[in-house]
Amino acid sequence: MPAEEPFFDTSYLVRLYLEDVGFEAVRERAAAGPSVAAAWHAQAEVAATLHRAFRERRMASDVFRAALDQFACDREAGLFRWLPLTPDVQRRLEKALRDASASVFIRGADALHLACAAEHGFRAVYSNDRHFLAAAGVFGIKGIDIVSGSEW
Secondary structure (H helix, E strand, C coil): CCCCCCEECHHHHHHHCCCCCCHHHHHHHHHHCCCEEEECCHHHHHHHHHHHHHHCCCCCHHHHHHHHHHHHHHHHCCCEEEECCCHHHHHHHHHHHHHCCCCCCCCHHHHHHHHHHHHCCCCEEECCCHHHHHHHHHHCCEEEECCCCEEC
C-alpha cells in the first residue's frame, strides 16, 4: 500500500527544487506518495522563493529558470494536488484564530496553509518552519519536520 499523500508547506515544496538542508528527506517523502498536496497559494510562494534564491545569488540565472520550468512541468504532470482556498477555509481560519491564545505566532500565508490542510481533512502537515509547525495545533493538526525528526 503506498504512503498517503503528504501536505507540504512552501518550505518543503521549495526543497523539491533547491538543495537546501534536508532536501533529500523531503524528496524521498514526496516520492513515497501518489502526489503532494498543498494550498493553492503555495504556487506563487514557490515561484517567489525561487526568485529570492536567484536574487540572493544562491542560484544562477540559468538554474533559476530551469527550476521554474521544472516546477511548471511537475505541476502540469500532476505531481501536485492544489487545494482550493474556499470560503470554508476562511471560516476555519477565523475560528481557529478566534480561539487561539495570544502567544500563538502565525503569519497570514501560514494560516491559509493550515486552515486549508485542516479543511481538506489532513491530520498532519510537513514543514521545517518552526512558527508554522507550532501553529499547526491551533488547527487541530500535527506538524512534522522530517528534516529534524521533530513533531509538534
